[in-house]
Amino acid sequence: MDLKIKGKTALITGADSGIGLETAKFLARAGVNIILSDKDGGEELDEAKRIVEAESNDNNKIVTIAADLSKNEGVLKMAKQIDDDFGGVHIVFHSAGARGAADDFLNLTDDDWMKTIEIDLLGAVRVARAFIPQMQKNNWGRMIMVASENAFQPYENESPYNACKAAIVNLSKCLSRSYSKENMLFNCISPAFVKTPMTEAMMEEVAEEQNLSIEEAEAWFVKNKRPHIAMERRGKPEEVASTVAFLCSEHASYINGSNIRIDGGAVESAFG
Template sequence: MDLNISGKVALITGGDSGMGLATAKILAADGVKIILSDLDEESLKDAAAELTAEVKDVKVSTFAANLADNASVLKLAAFAEEQYGGIDILINSAGARGAAGDFLTLTDEDWQETINTDLMGAVRVCRAFIPQLQKKGWGRVILIASENAYQPYEEESPYNACKAGIINLSKCLSRSYSKDGLLFNCVSPAFIETPMTDAMMDDLAKERGETREEAIKWFLKNKRPNLAVGRRGKPEEVAAVIAFLVSEQASFVNGVNYRVDGGAVESAF
């Protein structure tokens, strides 16, 4: 599919691996200029090298930023403005599982740490970059939520709440800024092959005294029995949906959440 966005500039947070990097590859192949951002500059350099090896003639820049720090986000926005005259596409893929465990064991600090990264990180990047999109009169914003927003898991209450908030935030922004030519949508993945779920499975494997693959099989059977396809999703499968939503082909899609979950959410709604 021709996305019809060649020459646009996309900022992808959480862009050094997983869904963020997979999305960068699809967009770059369509002629989009890419800014990859994450916490670690070295991992970003590796990601940029992987991208340029796969997509010839791509223009890619990297900028390490911490979305839990507003000053860092503002520096990222200034970089995008100085280097590219602002962005056209914002994909906020950065996030963390955060504190997990029995609800009564989680402290205020546990909640605040998760909220500061997963919810307020999205708030900060939207606040910093919406003016750049308004200036261009065209923009696409994708916020990554999760199946947890619809089907919360009891040991992940802070993460569940943040991801539900992300969907609400996206809908709110879609109502506020559509008049400026900006479209806001969410994508909600479930159990994708990412560094975050790798770490979860490694912890589970250690706890159970087995391999990661054995832990994944146990987890699918016992913790995600509704995941109808019976496997972890691939980053590319999520990236394909994101790429469609930022394209001209999705010009009438706004304020919507797309679940890319292999059937993991049991409810139809």
């Protein structure tokens, strides 16, 4: 399918792996200029650039920018560089995030909460605040944020992450109400148990605790901790990225203020 966004410019945060990297590949194939951003530059981000360049069959530019989204000055510096080099963005896929502190609610301190909020909620706020003006200037925009099944079906030992992801759904809806008359669309996605560095780390913990291989740990985790996943497996990043690419396209021109679950049936309620 022709996404009809050739020549547009997209910023992807959390782009050195997982869903962010797979989305970059989809958009590169569509002829989009890609800015790959992650907290740390270096070898992983450079390798991501090489992977995305190999997918591109046009003269679109693929560049990298290291930016710490937990600091407003890092976001503003990145925004200025993109405005200077590309004339601003048309598309923002905010994929960066972290599981944050995970424990029994009564064991979590204010500091635990604030570290998670700084990354998972305020990072999204800073990115939106910095890049909505660029989309306004370009009179066209798509912003997609990553929420989670945790926003609708929270897990008891991940309360900061649960709360932040629920806030992302609300923030995306709020932005859609505020700016859609200016030819910009705002949506979010809610993946569940997708193969990313975050879930890889979780599986390594389970494997060590249960004395299992990673594959056995994944099967154990699905059976015992995520029994509502109807497909009984971990999702693939490209299964999420294909939906994100569609939301970035001209074909998604009437999808706005929505949350799309990409969860293998993980959320038990029909209306979550």
